[in-house]
Amino acid sequence: MRSLIFISLLLTSAKSVQAQNDSLFIRQAYDAALSNGHAYENLRSLCKDIGARITGSAEAAMAVEWSEAKMKSYGFDKVYKQEITVPHWERGTKEAGWVRKKNGELIKVNLLALGGSIGTDGIMEGELITFPSLSALQEASEKEVSGKIVFINQPMDEKQISTFRAYGGCYPIRGNGAVEGARLGAKAVIIRSLGMPVDPHPHTGSMHYNDSIEKIPAAAVSTQDAELIQALVDAKESLEFVMEMDCQSFPDVTSYNVIAEIKGSEKPDEIITFGGHLDSWDTGEGAHDDGAGVIHCLEALRILKELNYQPKHTLRLVFFMNEENGNFGGKSYAKIVKEKGEKHVAALESDRGGFAPRGFTCNGNEEHLKMLASFESYFANYDLHVFDPGYGGVDIGPLKNEYEDIPLFGFVPDSQRYFDFHHAPSDVFENVNKRELELGCAAIASFLYLLDKNL
Amino acid sequence: MRSLIFISLLLTSAKSVQAQNDSLFIRQAYDAALSNGHAYENLRSLCKDIGARITGSAEAAMAVEWSEAKMKSYGFDKVYKQEITVPHWERGTKEAGWVRKKNGELIKVNLLALGGSIGTDGIMEGELITFPSLSALQEASEKEVSGKIVFINQPMDEKQISTFRAYGGCYPIRGNGAVEGARLGAKAVIIRSLGMPVDPHPHTGSMHYNDSIEKIPAAAVSTQDAELIQALVDAKESLEFVMEMDCQSFPDVTSYNVIAEIKGSEKPDEIITFGGHLDSWDTGEGAHDDGAGVIHCLEALRILKELNYQPKHTLRLVFFMNEENGNFGGKSYAKIVKEKGEKHVAALESDRGGFAPRGFTCNGNEEHLKMLASFESYFANYDLHVFDPGYGGVDIGPLKNEYEDIPLFGFVPDSQRYFDFHHAPSDVFENVNKRELELGCAAIASFLYLLDKNL
Numbered sequence: 001m002r003s004l005i006f007i008s009l010l011l012t013s014a015k016s017v018q019a020q021n022d023s024l025f026i027r028q029a030y031d032a033a034l035s036n037g038h039a040y041e042n043l044r045s046l047c048k049d050i051g052a053r054i055t056g057s058a059e060a061a062m063a064v065e066w067s068e069a070k071m072k073s074y075g076f077d078k079v080y081k082q083e084i085t086v087p088h089w090e091r092g093t094k095e096a097g098w099v100r101k102k103n104g105e106l107i108k109v110n111l112l113a114l115g116g117s118i119g120t121d122g123i124m125e126g127e128l129i130t131f132p133s134l135s136a137l138q139e140a141s142e143k144e145v146s147g148k149i150v151f152i153n154q155p156m157d158e159k160q161i162s163t164f165r166a167y168g169g170c171y172p173i174r175g176n177g178a179v180e181g182a183r184l185g186a187k188a189v190i191i192r193s194l195g196m197p198v199d200p201h202p203h204t205g206s207m208h209y210n211d212s213i214e215k216i217p218a219a220a221v222s223t224q225d226a227e228l229i230q231a232l233v234d235a236k237e238s239l240e241f242v243m244e245m246d247c248q249s250f251p252d253v254t255s256y257n258v259i260a261e262i263k264g265s266e267k268p269d270e271i272i273t274f275g276g277h278l279d280s281w282d283t284g285e286g287a288h289d290d291g292a293g294v295i296h297c298l299e300a301l302r303i304l305k306e307l308n309y310q311p312k313h314t315l316r317l318v319f320f321m322n323e324e325n326g327n328f329g330g331k332s333y334a335k336i337v338k339e340k341g342e343k344h345v346a347a348l349e350s351d352r353g354g355f356a357p358r359g360f361t362c363n364g365n366e367e368h369l370k371m372l373a374s375f376e377s378y379f380a381n382y383d384l385h386v387f388d389p390g391y392g393g394v395d396i397g398p399l400k401n402e403y404e405d406i407p408l409f410g411f412v413p414d415s416q417r418y419f420d421f422h423h424a425p426s427d428v429f430e431n432v433n434k435r436e437l438e439l440g441c442a443a444i445a446s447f448l449y450l451l452d453k454n455l
Numbered sequence: 456m457r458s459l460i461f462i463s464l465l466l467t468s469a470k471s472v473q474a475q476n477d478s479l480f481i482r483q484a485y486d487a488a489l490s491n492g493h494a495y496e497n498l499r500s501l502c503k504d505i506g507a508r509i510t511g512s513a514e515a516a517m518a519v520e521w522s523e524a525k526m527k528s529y530g531f532d533k534v535y536k537q538e539i540t541v542p543h544w545e546r547g548t549k550e551a552g553w554v555r556k557k558n559g560e561l562i563k564v565n566l567l568a569l570g571g572s573i574g575t576d577g578i579m580e581g582e583l584i585t586f587p588s589l590s591a592l593q594e595a596s597e598k599e600v601s602g603k604i605v606f607i608n609q610p611m612d613e614k615q616i617s618t619f620r621a622y623g624g625c626y627p628i629r630g631n632g633a634v635e636g637a638r639l640g641a642k643a644v645i646i647r648s649l650g651m652p653v654d655p656h657p658h659t660g661s662m663h664y665n666d667s668i669e670k671i672p673a674a675a676v677s678t679q680d681a682e683l684i685q686a687l688v689d690a691k692e693s694l695e696f697v698m699e700m701d702c703q704s705f706p707d708v709t710s711y712n713v714i715a716e717i718k719g720s721e722k723p724d725e726i727i728t729f730g731g732h733l734d735s736w737d738t739g740e741g742a743h744d745d746g747a748g749v750i751h752c753l754e755a756l757r758i759l760k761e762l763n764y765q766p767k768h769t770l771r772l773v774f775f776m777n778e779e780n781g782n783f784g785g786k787s788y789a790k791i792v793k794e795k796g797e798k799h800v801a802a803l804e805s806d807r808g809g810f811a812p813r814g815f816t817c818n819g820n821e822e823h824l825k826m827l828a829s830f831e832s833y834f835a836n837y838d839l840h841v842f843d844p845g846y847g848g849v850d851i852g853p854l855k856n857e858y859e860d861i862p863l864f865g866f867v868p869d870s871q872r873y874f875d876f877h878h879a880p881s882d883v884f885e886n887v888n889k890r891e892l893e894l895g896c897a898a899i900a901s902f903l904y905l906l907d908k909n910l
Contacts, residue, residue, distance in 0.1 A: 030614070030616070031614050034613045034614050035613055035614050158489045158490055158890070159485065159486050159489050159490050161485070161836060161837055161838060161894075163890075196890065197889055197890075356811075356869050356871050358838065381616065382616055383616060383813065383841075383869075385840035386838075414811050414838075414869065416811050416888065416890045416891050416894065417888055417890070417891070420888070433871065433872055433875070434652055435613070435618075435651065435652075435871045435872070436871050436872070439616075439871065
């Protein structure tokens with residue numbers, strides 16, 4: 001009995017020494033991020049020296065070069081590109097919209113074509129018909145809608161505490177508005193931007209067409225303009241809408257996921273993939289979406305290397321290309337690594353902006369959730385408190401199709417300001433706070449450390 | 456036995472119904488704040504229609520008028536002013552500083568007199584001597600310092616997770632720098648601003664003199680200028696500093712704490728005081744410090760009234776005057792209410808900015824801390840997680856001298872961006888996020904509700 005107690009004490013004490021070491025390591029990771037960190041300058045460079053990075057653009061190609069050079073400069077064990085095929089859509093040079101009142105008065109609106117939309121082929125105009133939601137449009141008759149320009153003014157629900165939930169509620173108007181409008185013979189569809197504040201910035205984003213239904217142009221107006229149009233509609237004004245857009249799609253192009261690795265010391269063939277997406281929409285600078293995410297993950301690996309951490313598993317940093325309009329980076333990655341017969345044991349993504357960290361969510365089994373919960377105490381001093389079941393991320397999502405049991409982790413920063421900037425011209429470097437960004441890097445470096453040790 | 460079980464079930468069920476009702480009420484408070492809330496527009500008006508509000512200024516007087524009118528417009532049970540005496544210091548019209556290099560080259564710096572400083576009486580110049588901390592200055596000899604202008608370049612510790620802790624570490628250079636410099640015969644003291652980022656904004660704030668030691672001018676330069684001066688010092692440049700400030704103190708003036716109440720239905724003589732401070736420094740607009748705090752509390756009371764909540768205790772909203780340079784609002788309030796024989800059962804303050812809520816801290820006894828902890832579950836869906844022992848606030852602090860057992864609660868928003876703006880020209884309305892502000896109002900309204908029901 002006494003020896004059992006002794007062994008148990010020894011184990012407990014070994015465990016508590018280990019926990020102390022882990023805590024010490026995490027403190028060092030935070031120090032490295034907050035003091036002489038590289039994240040803020042790297043994000044500045046990605047935003048200002050490259051800029052917005054939609055696939056098919058020169059900026060996307062230069063972002064690939066920038067990323068590879070940056071990864072190489074840090075001396076990781078391996079840096080390489082993974083060739084993929086991605087869409088090529090361009091906004092073009094003309095993009096304008098007006099509301100015309102019965103008396104001829106013109107009100108110019110701030111408008112952005114939705115990503116993937118066709119152009120208007122010169123000036124397009126028509127009677128404006130307004131719906132409060134996609135379902136209201138779906139319930140309308142062809143007679144009401146045919147030949148008109150549809151405006152869907154569905155605001156994000158400000159009462160949601162998670163702005164991502166509010167975004168999810170409005171997503172269908174952007175994704176399916178054009179199909180549902182065209183089904184009833186509309187000429188074009190205009191949506192209220194999926195932005196939380198009422199401000200002058202229009203927000204673009206992905207939309208889709210249906211092969212069996214005519215393609216019509218689709219664009220977003222700023223929330224401020226949406227309120228203005230609604231006020232005119234409420235005052236029973238008959239309105240027309242006038243617009244011109246020369247956006248168009250081109251043949252697919254070759255691009256790359258950009259990858260860096262630190263080789264595992266014990267299980268080099270077991271891979272932990274983590275990253276964000278390098279591409280962005282073509283407006284603003286893709287600073288929060290997802291410059292912050294790729295920089296978070298780059299900085300996390302840099303810190304682990306700076307601290308001489310020898311991972312058990314291979315840590316693989318992936319800058320995914322083309323999350324925004326097709327997710328061909330994420331889909332291709334999952335297929336390629338599966339075909340190569342690689343073993344993937346976990347994945348983590350940062351694609352919710354560069355705000356103050358709140359925690360991590362996990363799409364995994366009971367054991368993974370238990371492991372996640374066991375990490376919480378390490379982060380108590382760092383203001384993290386979300387260690388819950390939840391979403392991983394768009395880029396890493398396809399790994400779940402290839403590796404059934406893989407846990408997918410999502411980094412969760414505070415969501416309150418994300419939809420001020422998401423897909424809008426205001427998603428620029430200046431709207432990312434240095435400390436908030438750095439704290440995200442530290443949280444992810446610490447999380448990867450714990451994950452690697454506990455898997 | 457069976458009847459005991461029955462009673463116990465009844466009690467449990469009554470308790471759970473009560474908890475459900477509480478949760479429902481809190482959801483309604485959040486809805487009221489996030490949808491059609493008044494907070495953002497009220498803060499805009501306070502910042503733009505009034506502006507910075509240092510005691511003795513016309514703006515401070517107008518802020519009192521603004522507040523009383525605003526409180527009256529909401530139809531609270533009682534609105535009144537409490538007369539107090541406050542300091543009157545003015546920055547004046549001249550405020551400039553230069554670093555002069557040996558070769559005559561002049562570098563203009565962004566400088567702000569510290570609050571309460573004397574002026575320079577025309578141009579003042581002298582050799583610049585730099586110290587990395589207040590203690591380094593204290594250890595210097597009179598011979599080294601006498602006749603020179605002292606520069607203390609102690610940066611806030613960026614490795615601290617709580618920026619308030621980093622602020623606390625630097626506070627002495629601002630509070631005591633002039634006294635310590637003068638003790639060794641310095642002509643003036645310049646400090647590195649107590650700001651977290653390296654940027655061009657100088658941060659003012661309170662400082663003090665000692666009656667037995669000569670008064671010398673004291674000012675802060677921006678962190679960017681501090682880095683620049685340090686680089687010159689590191690390069691062994693001999694530097695002089697040239698400055699002019701015509702700030703000065705005037706005789707004390709009469710001002711007011713502005714107060715509104717909803718009378719308690721069960722214990723009208725037991726008072727819960729809550730508020731922030733209406734005054735601000737004279738630079739920027741006092742948007743986060745403490746416009747956000749007074750608006751938080753005003754909106755919380757408005758919401759409780761809108762939801763027809765009948766408090767058990769009297770809820771008393773106080774806009775304290777003169778937190779920044781003397782705390783005469785808070786000190787006078789505590790004395791006056793004690794002299795009147797009032798019974799005060801709790802107090803809450805919001806004076807940490809208008810950022811996303813993290814929780815509440817409590818300076819109280821075991822029972823109060825237990826009560827605070829019991830509130831946590833109500834806020835789980837609202838991203839609040841700090842329910843810890845801790846600080847109340849400067850304005851409510853003096854109540855503890857008069858009422859030994861009173862629990863003081865502090866509202867805790869995220870601290871990461873606070874010292875980007877604190878006491879700086881950048882503390883303007885545009886740097887407050889609407890949703891973050893509104894979530895603070897909702898958290899405080901919900902907290903007051905729980906506090907009132909559980910005291």
